[in-house]
Amino acid sequence: xxxxxxxxxxxxxxxxxxTRSLDGNTYWFDNMKFxxxxxxxxxxxxxxVPGTYFLDGSQAxxxxxxxxPAALGSIPPTVPRNYLAEQGRAEERRTLDELAxxxxxxxxxxxxxxxxxEQVGTYAEDPGGRGFTAAKVLDVTGKATSSSDAYNYxxxxxxxxxxxAVAEKIIYPAQYGSPDxxxxxxxxxxxxxxxxxxxxxxxxxxxxxxxxxxNGELVWESVDLTCESSLKIITDPKRNGFTxxxxxxxxxxxxxxxxx
Amino acid sequence: MxxxxxxxxxxxxxxxxxxxxxxxxxxxxxxxxxxxxYLYDTNRAAGSTGxxxxxxxxxxxxxxxxxxxxxxxxxxxxxxxxxxxxxxxxAEPVRKVYPGTDIAFWTAEVKQDxxxxxxxxLSFLLGTVSTPFTPTARPTLAxxxxxxx
Numbered sequence: 001x002x003x004x005x006x007x008x009x010x011x012x013x014x015x016x017x018x019t020r021s022l023d024g025n026t027y028w029f030d031n032m033k034f035x036x037x038x039x040x041x042x043x044x045x046x047x048x049v050p051g052t053y054f055l056d057g058s059q060a061x062x063x064x065x066x067x068x069p070a071a072l073g074s075i076p077p078t079v080p081r082n083y084l085a086e087q088g089r090a091e092e093r094r095t096l097d098e099l100a101x102x103x104x105x106x107x108x109x110x111x112x113x114x115x116x117x118e119q120v121g122t123y124a125e126d127p128g129g130r131g132f133t134a135a136k137v138l139d140v141t142g143k144a145t146s147s148s149d150a151y152n153y154x155x156x157x158x159x160x161x162x163x164x165a166v167a168e169k170i171i172y173p174a175q176y177g178s179p180d181x182x183x184x185x186x187x188x189x190x191x192x193x194x195x196x197x198x199x200x201x202x203x204x205x206x207x208x209x210x211x212x213x214x215n216g217e218l219v220w221e222s223v224d225l226t227c228e229s230s231l232k233i234i235t236d237p238k239r240n241g242f243t244x245x246x247x248x249x250x251x252x253x254x255x256x257x258x259x260x
Numbered sequence: 261m262x263x264x265x266x267x268x269x270x271x272x273x274x275x276x277x278x279x280x281x282x283x284x285x286x287x288x289x290x291x292x293x294x295x296x297x298y299l300y301d302t303n304r305a306a307g308s309t310g311x312x313x314x315x316x317x318x319x320x321x322x323x324x325x326x327x328x329x330x331x332x333x334x335x336x337x338x339x340x341x342x343x344x345x346x347x348x349x350x351a352e353p354v355r356k357v358y359p360g361t362d363i364a365f366w367t368a369e370v371k372q373d374x375x376x377x378x379x380x381x382l383s384f385l386l387g388t389v390s391t392p393f394t395p396t397a398r399p400t401l402a403x404x405x406x407x408x409x
Binding site: 027072147 | 273274275277279281283285286298300301302304305311312313327329330331332333334335356358359360361363365367
């Protein structure tokens with residue numbers, strides 16, 4: 001199987017929306033610190049990409065990169081796919097049940113109705129962003145809310161990857177559909193040409209979403225911003241993460257260790 | 261018609277979220293969580309520091325709601341926050357789950373204004389190892405700098 005680099009970008013969406021800039025509001029990670037990536041966890045990640053051969057000279061597959069965006073202070077991407085939509089529906093069913101229960105008891109208390117109104121929450125319209133579905137507004141703990149101060153920021157959406165690494169044909173990025181359970185069906189990936197070592201910057205184009213009130217309605221407004229990172233392509237051989245060498249037998253014990 | 265008097269109610273607002281980014285594979289391989297734990301919060305504009313280290317210093321005030329959650333760098337390896345040890349006079353974190361899932365977060369209210377920084381301890385379960393990992397470095401909660409300093 002091809003070895004894949006995951007490049008995770010954590011966005012401080014609240015700060016980014018306030019300053020209308022991603023400067024200082026992104027934190028980058030990859031899982032290749034052991035191969036020599038630097039700046040992991042900061043704004044200045046340099047992702048290492050070794051050559052496409054192993055220590056013994058045998059051919060390795062070309063390097064694949066995957067970009068995965070996440071919003072700081074939001075419901076984490078580890079919840080099931082479609083969680084926001086499912087949770088919105090679950091809240092509605094619960095409210096309908098409670099509404100029915102109110103009816104049967106005859107007298108309806110105004111405070112109860114008000115409480116249910118709040119529980120119903122709000123739907124926000126999407127006036128034409130990309131790759132983004134209109135849905136019920138949830139807060140950061142998964143409950144319905146109608147407050148524009150408490151809503152959960154949707155995951156940022158990558159809309160393009162450009163820059164020197166792309167212009168010089170070092171990477172060939174594209175967006176793919178995916179049955180991935182973690183990210184919402186779409187992701188950006190690229191393969192890397194490792195024949196020309198060097199440091200190549202690239203630009204990530206990102207769309208954030210802000211909930212704003214327009215004509216009395218809550219709508220998602222898209223905000224397009226960019227941020228930069230870079231790849232460092234080296235001629236060292238690829239290493240197997242388990243053995244430090246090439247392909248071959250993994251260092252597993254021949255029999256399971258006896259239960260202690 | 262005269263404008264209606266504004267209700268003096270507390271508007272719902274986002275909690276101060278403290279997110280632990282964990283590289284579980286590297287932590288398990290090296291048996292060292294300190295080098296593979298990156299803490300962030302949503303209060304940088306208020307003056308939090310130590311971003312991207314296990315020694316995050318979060319700036320908080322009395323009455324703030326805090327929320328701790330986890331972002332694993334590898335979605336196929338289990339990571340969870342299993343405990344938060346902190347002076348109960350400052351905060352008493354409780355474990356909750358996102359409704360309809362078994363994915364946990366912890367939440368607490370800051371009970372008093374903080375004068376001296378309060379260190380606390382986070383514990384994580386990684387992979388199938390049954391003993392929790394606790395980083396040596398401690399994150400802290402801190403109050404705003406006192407007047408006149």
